[in-house]
Amino acid sequence: MADLEVMIDSVGARGEGVAQTPSGPVFVPFTVPGDRVRIRAGAGDHAELLDLLSSSPQRVGPACAHFSDCGGCDLQHWQGPELLAWKHHQVKVTLAHRGLQAEVQPVVATPPGERRRARLALRRVAPGGAHSRDGDHVLLGFRARASRRIVDVQACPLLNERLSAAMPALRSLGPVLLRADGELVLEVTDTLGGIDLLIERSGEPNAALHAELARFAARHGLARISWRADAASEPELIASIASPALRFGNASVEVPPGAFVQASPTAERALLAEVLAAAQGVKRVADLYAGCGAFSLPLAGVAAVHAVEGDAAFAKALDAAARQSGARVTVEHRDLDRRPLQGDDLKRLDLVVLDPPRAGARAQCEALAKSKVPAVAYVSCNPATFARDARVLVDGGYTLERVVPVDQFLWSAHIELVAVLRRQPLNLARR
Numbered sequence: 001m002a003d004l005e006v007m008i009d010s011v012g013a014r015g016e017g018v019a020q021t022p023s024g025p026v027f028v029p030f031t032v033p034g035d036r037v038r039i040r041a042g043a044g045d046h047a048e049l050l051d052l053l054s055s056s057p058q059r060v061g062p063a064c065a066h067f068s069d070c071g072g073c074d075l076q077h078w079q080g081p082e083l084l085a086w087k088h089h090q091v092k093v094t095l096a097h098r099g100l101q102a103e104v105q106p107v108v109a110t111p112p113g114e115r116r117r118a119r120l121a122l123r124r125v126a127p128g129g130a131h132s133r134d135g136d137h138v139l140l141g142f143r144a145r146a147s148r149r150i151v152d153v154q155a156c157p158l159l160n161e162r163l164s165a166a167m168p169a170l171r172s173l174g175p176v177l178l179r180a181d182g183e184l185v186l187e188v189t190d191t192l193g194g195i196d197l198l199i200e201r202s203g204e205p206n207a208a209l210h211a212e213l214a215r216f217a218a219r220h221g222l223a224r225i226s227w228r229a230d231a232a233s234e235p236e237l238i239a240s241i242a243s244p245a246l247r248f249g250n251a252s253v254e255v256p257p258g259a260f261v262q263a264s265p266t267a268e269r270a271l272l273a274e275v276l277a278a279a280q281g282v283k284r285v286a287d288l289y290a291g292c293g294a295f296s297l298p299l300a301g302v303a304a305v306h307a308v309e310g311d312a313a314f315a316k317a318l319d320a321a322a323r324q325s326g327a328r329v330t331v332e333h334r335d336l337d338r339r340p341l342q343g344d345d346l347k348r349l350d351l352v353v354l355d356p357p358r359a360g361a362r363a364q365c366e367a368l369a370k371s372k373v374p375a376v377a378y379v380s381c382n383p384a385t386f387a388r389d390a391r392v393l394v395d396g397g398y399t400l401e402r403v404v405p406v407d408q409f410l411w412s413a414h415i416e417l418v419a420v421l422r423r424q425p426l427n428l429a430r431r
Contacts, residue, residue: 005053008035011086013093015074015413019047029145030068032058032078058082063112063157063411070153071145073411084109084407087415091383091405098387102400102419108270109407115158115263116190121150122173126180138174140167140186150183158411162190169220170197176212177201187258193242194223198257202229205238214239226257249298251325256313259292267408267416271379272298274404274418275353278377279303282350288336288364289356293318293329295379299353300327310335342367354378360385362392369396376421383417390421398423 006019008031017031019039026047028039034056039047062068062076075083084107092104123139141153155164170186177184177199184201197217205213205227216239217225223244226235235257245252246261255261262268275295279285282303287296290307292314299305300322307322307329309315315333322329336356340363346352352373354361358381368376369392376393380386390400398421406416 003038003040003050005036005038008033008037008056011078013090013413016046029074030077032056032082034058066141066151066153066156069144070142070151071147072142072156072158074413076411079411087407088405090413090415091403091417094383094387095390095400095403098391100387100390100394100400102403105402105404107405107407107415108267110264110266110410112157112410113164114160114265116160116163116265117261117263118156118159118163118188120170120186120188121183122170122178122186123150123183124174124178124180137180138171140171140174160190162195163188166195166220169216173199173216176209176216189244189255189259189261191223191244191246191255192252193244194221196223196244196255196257197225198235199225199227199238200230201227204229205236210238217241224257228257246292248293248296248321249301249325249327251293251297251300251321251327253292253297253317253321255292256311256317259314259317261292262294262408264408267406268294270404270406271295271416271418274402274420275299275377275379276302278353278375278420279351282375284349285351285353286341286346286349287353287355288341289354289361290314290318290331291355293321295353295355296329296331297321297325297327300329303328303350305329306332308332308334308336308341310337336361336364338363340364340367342370346371346373349373351375351377354389356380356385358382358385360389362389365389365392369393369398372423374423377418378421379416379418381414381416383415386417386419390419393421 008017016027036054038051139152187198223242225238296307319331
């Protein structure tokens with residue numbers, strides 16, 4: 001296909017504009033409906049954007065100078081009600097593909113500048129190397145779009161104030177941790193006690209590096225620094241200055257290094273509000289894939305909760321917080337993909353809360369479909385696997401009652417949701 005001038009008429013599921021050509025539809029990144037563009041054929045049905053000939057009224061200026069190079073955002077050029085309407089439509093389409101219908105509420109929008117966790121790449125570049133710049137030989141930022149290259153980010157409009165302020169200090173770790181042309185990953189989480197830093201780099205830190213990192217933590221007010229060789233390794237504590245805690249309900253949880261927490265407090269509140277609404281009037285709840293207790297501990301204010309988590313460190317942190325606060329939470333360490341709750345495990349429950357990873361909770365939903373649990377609240381970071389699991393539940397007798405999309409990772413095609421499914425109206429008098 002030669003270079004073409006085309007009109008973008010819609011946006012596909014991955015956030016790319018769609019144009020019709022003589023060879024069929026093509027996907028063009030960084031375009032919105034109403035853009036007239038010049039494109040060049042790429043691999044398969046993808047095309048390269050060569051020139052923006054005329055702009056759609058829906059197009060806006062990006063919020064970040066690194067947009068289109070940094071791989072963290074795909075949709076900064078398309079914001080406001082049109083983007084939220086598109087995300088709402090994507091949820092409905094995903095449900096429809098599984099033959100599901102439900103009351104899909106308006107998308108809950110989250111603001112920029114409040115992301116409290118991030119995974120950053122740090123690279124020390126040899127002077128005179130391909131990526132070097134005069135006076136600056138350390139790169140800190142995110143991967144480039146479809147590349148391993150690091151985009152050197154001075155500021156990110158998504159990060160909250162504390163993480164943004166820490167960027168210069170994190171950059172200064174390059175010469176401390178890396179030889180020229182070396183690279184590692186920094187995971188940062190903003191906690192009540194300060195920033196929790198997890199360094200991911202091969203090898204073991206020696207005594208001198210331990211001491212240097214402890215001084216770094218004290219100098220910059222970090223709560224904790226930990227180290228692991230790779231994503232599969234157990235973290236090693238390097239320095240602990242303050243408790244890296246988060247508050248869930250009435251309990252304070254000291255989160256393990258690299259622990260999963262909702263990236264946006266606004267999103268966390270929206271998800272929790274729907275879960276708590278589903279729990280009104282119930283007595284016994286199971287919170288599955290419970291993490292560090294973001295749902296379990298607030299739910300303990302309205303019901304007795306049995307929390308199940310597959311990560312031993314997360315389960316231990318949740319159990320310690322529940323005991324310390326006196327919350328009505330029992331904790332079980334269990335791999336729900338291999339050993340889902342079923343049979344007698346489910347008999348006396350009024351509500352099951354699910355918050356699985358992107359792969360979903362198929363085995364657990366198959367067990368729930370055979371149970372008599374009256375209600376399920378399902379929090380999902382992947383509408384496609386949610387729709388698959390919801391189909392299993394609906395085929396087992398549940399009704400998909402309500403779906404609330406949450407735009408936690410704004411400026412991306414990603415969308416999360418929380419849904420409520422009920423088998424029958426609650427009848428607590430039977431007890």
